[in-house]
Amino acid sequence: MFLERIVTQTRIDLEQHKREQPLEELQRRVSEQTPARDLRQALSSRPQVNLIAEVKRASPSKGMLAPHIDPVELACTYEQNGAAAISVLTEPHFFLGSSEFLTAIKAAVNVPVLRKDFIVDEYQVYEARAWGADAILLICAILDDAQLSHLLQVARTLGMHCLVEAHSKEEAQRAISAGAMIIGVNSRDLVSFKMNPYLIRDLRSLIPADRVVVAESGIHTAADARRLARYDVQAMLVGESLVVSNDVPGQMRMLLQGANKSTQAKICGLRTPEHIDTCIEAGADLLGFIFHEPSHRYIEPRQVKAALKDSKLYNNGASEHALPDLVGVFVNKEAAYINEVAEELGLHYIQLHGTESPAFCQQIKRPVIKAIQAGSQIDLDLLLSYRDAAWRILLDTPTSEWGGTGVTHDWNIARTAAQTAQILLAGGLNPENVREAVLHVKPWGVDVSSGVETNKQKDSQKIRAFMQAVRNTDTIQE
Numbered sequence: 001m002f003l004e005r006i007v008t009q010t011r012i013d014l015e016q017h018k019r020e021q022p023l024e025e026l027q028r029r030v031s032e033q034t035p036a037r038d039l040r041q042a043l044s045s046r047p048q049v050n051l052i053a054e055v056k057r058a059s060p061s062k063g064m065l066a067p068h069i070d071p072v073e074l075a076c077t078y079e080q081n082g083a084a085a086i087s088v089l090t091e092p093h094f095f096l097g098s099s100e101f102l103t104a105i106k107a108a109v110n111v112p113v114l115r116k117d118f119i120v121d122e123y124q125v126y127e128a129r130a131w132g133a134d135a136i137l138l139i140c141a142i143l144d145d146a147q148l149s150h151l152l153q154v155a156r157t158l159g160m161h162c163l164v165e166a167h168s169k170e171e172a173q174r175a176i177s178a179g180a181m182i183i184g185v186n187s188r189d190l191v192s193f194k195m196n197p198y199l200i201r202d203l204r205s206l207i208p209a210d211r212v213v214v215a216e217s218g219i220h221t222a223a224d225a226r227r228l229a230r231y232d233v234q235a236m237l238v239g240e241s242l243v244v245s246n247d248v249p250g251q252m253r254m255l256l257q258g259a260n261k262s263t264q265a266k267i268c269g270l271r272t273p274e275h276i277d278t279c280i281e282a283g284a285d286l287l288g289f290i291f292h293e294p295s296h297r298y299i300e301p302r303q304v305k306a307a308l309k310d311s312k313l314y315n316n317g318a319s320e321h322a323l324p325d326l327v328g329v330f331v332n333k334e335a336a337y338i339n340e341v342a343e344e345l346g347l348h349y350i351q352l353h354g355t356e357s358p359a360f361c362q363q364i365k366r367p368v369i370k371a372i373q374a375g376s377q378i379d380l381d382l383l384l385s386y387r388d389a390a391w392r393i394l395l396d397t398p399t400s401e402w403g404g405t406g407v408t409h410d411w412n413i414a415r416t417a418a419q420t421a422q423i424l425l426a427g428g429l430n431p432e433n434v435r436e437a438v439l440h441v442k443p444w445g446v447d448v449s450s451g452v453e454t455n456k457q458k459d460s461q462k463i464r465a466f467m468q469a470v471r472n473t474d475t476i477q478e
């Protein structure tokens with residue numbers, strides 16, 4: 001098994017390093033280093049998804065990736081194009097890394113440099129610092145609680161932060177309990193190499209707000225990056241898709257834009273597997289299901305399960321499409337009922353479209369999208385009253401009904417709101433006007449229902465046209 005083999009090899013190397021250079025000598029070299037650069041600050045000082053760009057020539061899962069890259073040149077390209085930190089593989093046998101790469105890169109860039117390796121002994125922590133590393137990776141899967149705490153402690157005394165990597169709920173809990181301030185969620189299982197890009201969605205809510213969260217592995221497209229932005233991570237760690245690219249600056253721009261500059265699109269009121277497939281194919285980010293009986297878009301919760309089961313793309317794990325998140329829309333229902341449906345269907349977000357209070361929102365065991373009616377005047381106080389209780393605010397056109405009327409509201413008001421909160425713009429959007437709406441309001445996301453219908457039924461062509469208009473607008477928005 002790979003992980004076992006690599007740890008065994010690491011221990012053999014470690015003994016040799018210890019013989020060649022006793023700890024005391026290493027410690028002397030450590031004392032000659034300038035203070036470590038602050039990785040935590042580099043990842044949390046800006047309210048955006050930062051990029052940790054990795055220098056990696058090969059990997060055991062993919063074999064040779066870029067055996068001839070010049071590590072220093074690549075790291076400089078990373079820094080010039082907006083990387084917040086550089087991760088350097090130093091493991092020599094399986095990843096073709098080296099301590100020399102790290103030391104040379106550290107001397108050439110001004111951002112924090114992370115030693116990416118299989119650290120199992122405090123000697124390697126001193127070694128990292130002596131080489132110039134500002135931070136180290138600690139992998140929960142190869143450390144017990146005592147080792148994890150001890151290595152965190154040693155790193156702390158040397159002024160280094162640790163990226164503590166988890167691949168399950170249990171490991172995330174262990175990282176949190178050990179006091180890790182930067183927690184990485186690795187989509188790749190280091191034992192089987194199997195990818196689970198959706199692990200971050202499951203683990204994110206377990207991690208307290210004062211920790212920095214890093215999504216790791218398998219991040220290739222703008223859609224991958226846009227998806228991560230929905231989980232409020234502070235950074236993405238990317239190796240392969242950068243090192244194999246023949247346009248590294250372009251690839252970096254695409255990922256950073258995908259995460260930070262593109263518009264999240266929610267298609268609401270879905271009822272059939274065909275339309276779900278259309279949405280996925282067209283790159284929708286959120287799928288909404290209406291659990292409000294008076295609506296013509298009402299769907300019984302158990303029908304959602306069946307529709308998702310019959311959707312070809314939703315169940316195709318190998319699909320090239322980033323799967324959307326599921327949103328259940330409720331109007332003045334009991335919290336217990338909402339929580340039950342959320343659990344039963346595996347909904348990721350709950351949209352509350354009635355007169356639910358902030359206190360009510362807090363009873364919901366999923367992040368809440370709270371719909372607010374955008375009147376002739378923006379009620380900023382109302383909006384702010386949901387700041388702690390709601391994950392996002394959806395601004396809809398005021399109606400005597402409950403929404404979904406196809407009528408737009410004043411986008412100047414929405415624009416002001418979008419400067420105060422992360423909003424989903426809704427109300428009368430359609431393939432023709434969404435571009436102008438996005439450019440004017442600059443919302444976090446857009447929501448559409450009647451604008452992609454014909455005779456009160458979803459229309460695949462309109463869904464595609466809507467999504468295309470949103471994505472085309474993204475590319476011109478810098």
Ligand SMILES: O=P(O)(O)OC[C@@H](O)[C@@H](O)c1c[nH]c2ccccc12
Nearest residue numbers: 186216217218219237238239240241
């Ligand atoms: O190359 P990718 O798929 O973008 O992944 C980068 C990084 O997450 C990956 O290299 C990694 C994550 N955790 C590790 C632990 C050891 C070695 C390598 C890793």
